[in-house]
Structures are given as C-alpha cells and as structure tokens.
Amino acid sequence: MNGSAQAALHEQAAVATRGQFGREVFVRAVVEVSNFCRENCAYCGMRRDNRTLARYRANHEQLADLLVHHRPASVTDVNIQAGEDPVAVREVVLPLIRTLRRETPLGVSVCLGTLSRELYVKLQSAGATIYIIKFEIDDAASYEKLEAPGTLSERLDHIHSLAGSGWNVSSGFIVGLPGQGPSDLAASLKLAGTLPLRGCSVSPFIPGEATPLAGEVVANTNWTLNCIAALRLMRPDWVIPAVSALNLADKDGYRRGLRAGANLVTMNLTPDDLRGDYVIYKRKRFIMTEERVLDAITAEGLSPSRRSLAEHYRNGVTHPAATGVMTMAVA
Numbered sequence: 001m002n003g004s005a006q007a008a009l010h011e012q013a014a015v016a017t018r019g020q021f022g023r024e025v026f027v028r029a030v031v032e033v034s035n036f037c038r039e040n041c042a043y044c045g046m047r048r049d050n051r052t053l054a055r056y057r058a059n060h061e062q063l064a065d066l067l068v069h070h071r072p073a074s075v076t077d078v079n080i081q082a083g084e085d086p087v088a089v090r091e092v093v094l095p096l097i098r099t100l101r102r103e104t105p106l107g108v109s110v111c112l113g114t115l116s117r118e119l120y121v122k123l124q125s126a127g128a129t130i131y132i133i134k135f136e137i138d139d140a141a142s143y144e145k146l147e148a149p150g151t152l153s154e155r156l157d158h159i160h161s162l163a164g165s166g167w168n169v170s171s172g173f174i175v176g177l178p179g180q181g182p183s184d185l186a187a188s189l190k191l192a193g194t195l196p197l198r199g200c201s202v203s204p205f206i207p208g209e210a211t212p213l214a215g216e217v218v219a220n221t222n223w224t225l226n227c228i229a230a231l232r233l234m235r236p237d238w239v240i241p242a243v244s245a246l247n248l249a250d251k252d253g254y255r256r257g258l259r260a261g262a263n264l265v266t267m268n269l270t271p272d273d274l275r276g277d278y279v280i281y282k283r284k285r286f287i288m289t290e291e292r293v294l295d296a297i298t299a300e301g302l303s304p305s306r307r308s309l310a311e312h313y314r315n316g317v318t319h320p321a322a323t324g325v326m327t328m329a330v331a
C-alpha cells in the first residue's frame with residue numbers, strides 16, 4: 001500500500017495517537033551497557049559468533065555520573081540495554097538502577113534478553129518497571145531458523161510471566177526479514193495483539209555486518225511504516241517507539257514514523273568510546289543525538305512529554321484492543 005491509501009492510513013493512525021496522547025511524545029535515553037551476548041540471532045551483529053567486535057561492559061559509575069548529572073533536560077526515562085549478558089546485569093545494570101532510583105526521578109526500563117526469574121525479581125526490586133522483550137518473528141519455524149533466543153513459545157512464556165509479575169512489558173517485531181511477505185506481517189500484528197503488552201515496536205530489517213544475513217536486502221520502509229500505523233489503530237493506547245533503524249531504511253524514516261503513529265523517541269547517551277562496538281546492524285550507526293531527536297519532534301509539530309513513561313504506565317488507563325484487529329494490507 002502506498003500513495004493516497006497509505007497517506008490516509010497514516011493520517012488515521014496519527015489522529016488515533018493524538019486522541020490518546022495529544023501532541024506529546026515520550027523522550028527516553030538509552031545506554032548500551034554491554035555488547036557481550038550469549039545468543040546468536042542471525043539478524044544481529046552482536047551475535048556470539050561475531051568475532052569482529054571488541055566486547056565491553058560499561059562502568060556503572062561512569063554511566064550513573066552521566067545520567068545523574070549530565071542528562072538532557074528533556075529525558076524522563078532511561079532504557080538500559082545490553083546483549084543477553086547476565087554478568088552485566090549483576091555487575092553493571094543492578095547497581096546503576098539502584099543509583100538512578102536513589103538520585104533521580106527517571107523511569108527505568110530494561111532490555112536485557114531472556115533471563116532467570118531470579119534476575120527479573122532483582123531488577124524489579126532495584127526499581128526498573130518496564131521490560132522490553134521482543135518476539136521478533138511470529139512464526140516458530142522461522143524463529144528457530146534465525147537462531148532467535150530459545151524457542152518462540154519460550155519467548156512468549158517470558159512475556160506472559162513478566163507481565164504477570166507486575167512488569168509493564170513492551171515487545172516488538174521485525175519487518176522485511178528474508179522471505180517475509182504481507183501475510184507474515186499481518187500474523188506478527190495479530191500475535192502482538194494477543195500479548196499482555198503496554199507497548200510494541202516495529203523495526204525494519206537491516207542486514208547486519210558480519211551476520212549470515214549480511215547480503216540480504218533492507219526492509220521496505222513503506223511496509224514498516226504501514227505496520228506502525230496498523231499497530232496504532234489496533235491499540236491506540238500502546239506506546240510505540242520511533243526506532244533509529246527507520247533512518248537506516250529511509251533518510252526521512254524516523255520522522256515518517258512519528259507521522260504514522262509512533263509516540264516515543266530515544267536519544268543515545270552511550271559514551272562515544274563504547275558505542276562503536278554496539279553493532280546491531282552496522283558500524284556506521286545513525287546515532288539519535290539529543291539534537292536530532294528534539295529537531296524531529298519539533299519538525300513534526302510535537303513536544304516532549306514532561307511525564308515519564310513509567311509514570312504514564314503507573315497512572316494510565318489501559319484500553320481494550322480496538323475491535324477488528326488491523327491486519328489490513330500492510331504491503
């Protein structure tokens with residue numbers, strides 16, 4: 001779908017977003033605290049078989065100083081992200097969350113992979129309230145073929161169990177993986193709609209360097225944006241991020257994401273000396289700096305939310321899914 005039908009779909013999604021959230025978008029910072037990963041996802045440059053990366057774990061005191069004393073004023077939440085690395089969870093993430101809880105009002109979300117129940121409890125006790133865990137692909141056979149973590153059913157079990165133990169869970173899926181067609185995307189949308197989520201991302205497939213999929217083609221941006229719009233119409237109440245990979249797929253992709261229903265932006269505060277090796281796709285990353293994020297918000301006539309995402313989830317009302325899941329044409 002493109003042309004006027006696509007414009008109408010995106011406009012409908014934008015209206016649904018404004019109806020629920022007004023013109024405000026949530027602004028969070030991400031810090032990428034470790035690029036060690038015990039998993040081997042075929043679509044990710046941080047997979048364990050990639051020997052070309054210098055692996056690192058950040059120093060939690062350095063990150064705490066940055067976030068406590070030098071964060072941009074617009075940031076209300078921080079997302080602590082890493083490869084699947086339980087050592088980093090214990091040595092970096094937990095002390096960092098405790099410091100942030102003690103010294104800042106920041107909401108804390110984590111994106112750390114499938115962990116033990118014990119670590120989930122420790123993260124929650126430390127003060128994190130949002131867990132980001134993507135299901136990536138709706139089809140169990142493709143999930144296994146792409147060496148995504150565990151099995152799809154285990155991943156979905158973790159999503160249910162996290163939500164059942166009080167986490168606000170956000171998930172996500174990839175658009176444009178090799179061999180995926182419109183019906184696969186409709187199935188991913190449908191699966192997302194069945195999960196106990198507060199938010200969901202849609203990421204365009206970008207062939208990662210030093211991965212088995214390096215020679216494949218980049219996702220179709222229109223498909224990705226149409227999935228964002230369909231997701232928004234399916235769940236007007238969900239928080240949907242504009243992911244930085246949209247800019248790798250299309251030079252105007254990020255802003256188009258905000259126009260198609262996204263309402264969360266993320267600026268990257270990972271220290272410069274570390275982020276060169278946090279390579280999900282390519283070494284030449286498109287870093288969403290404070291300036292780029294705020295420029296995109298302003299250019300779209302939006303404004304940064306003063307209320308944190310964590311506070312929104314604490315106080316917000318969850319609306320039931322819109323009737324008639326939006327599995328309309330996304331291609």
Ligand code: SF4
Pocket residue numbers: 037038039040041044045046047048082083084113149
């Ligand atoms: S997607 Fe996540 S779990 Fe998979 S290899 Fe990359 S960092 Fe590891």
